[in-house]
Amino acid sequence: MDRALRFVDGSAEEGRPFFAVVWFHAPHKPVVAGPEHLARHPGRKGSAQHYRGCLRAMDDQVGRLGAAWRAQGVADETMVWFTSDNGPEGSNNTLGTTRGLRGRKRSLYEGGVRVPGLLEWPDRVPAGEATDVPAVTSDYLPTVLSLLGLELRDERPLDGVDLSPLIDGERAPRSQAIGFHSGGR
Numbered sequence: 525m526d527r528a529l530r531f532v533d534g535s536a537e538e539g540r541p542f543f544a545v546v547w548f549h550a551p552h553k554p555v556v557a558g559p560e561h562l563a564r565h566p567g568r569k570g571s572a573q574h575y576r577g578c579l580r581a582m583d584d585q586v587g588r589l590g591a592a593w594r595a596q597g598v599a600d601e602t603m604v605w606f607t608s609d610n611g612p613e614g615s616n617n618t619l620g621t622t623r624g625l626r627g628r629k630r631s632l633y634e635g636g637v638r639v640p641g642l643l644e645w646p647d648r649v650p651a652g653e654a655t656d657v658p659a660v661t662s663d664y665l666p667t668v669l670s671l672l673g674l675e676l677r678d679e680r681p682l683d684g685v686d687l688s689p690l691i692d693g694e695r696a697p698r699s700q701a702i703g704f705h706s707g708g709r
Contacts, residue, residue: 525585529592536596550578551620553613557581575619600646605664607641630706637704649691657695660702663687
């Protein structure tokens, strides 16, 4: 996050648009929280304490990034996507919940591939808006291209769809299926 913050601050100070991707390991295995974050969950022990500590550490870092956008005065015009890459790890004996969906990580059932997603963009998306239209990270590229008024320089196929109508409040169903492939399935 320190590197991302330097990049964001430098871009904002120079008035340049910026694009940053920040990947967090948490809460992937091994789930090991540092002492500071373990101490914030004294009522938990073992893996439950580490899991919650890792989530807290990630939340702290996302908070630092949001604070930087606000301090630079670019928060309202900054599009922020936040999602997970898959459902919770392993079996029902590990932490993380699918809230009743069948399957988990490495499964093509909904518990393995259906995860929450969040878009924060105060200039364009009212706080508290929600949708049940399925979307996927491969939708980001066509959406960002559309929002910036750009086109691909070649004829490569895109797996995703432009979500800008959905962002603008249109509740139309998804125009194409979302494909998943895992372990030959």
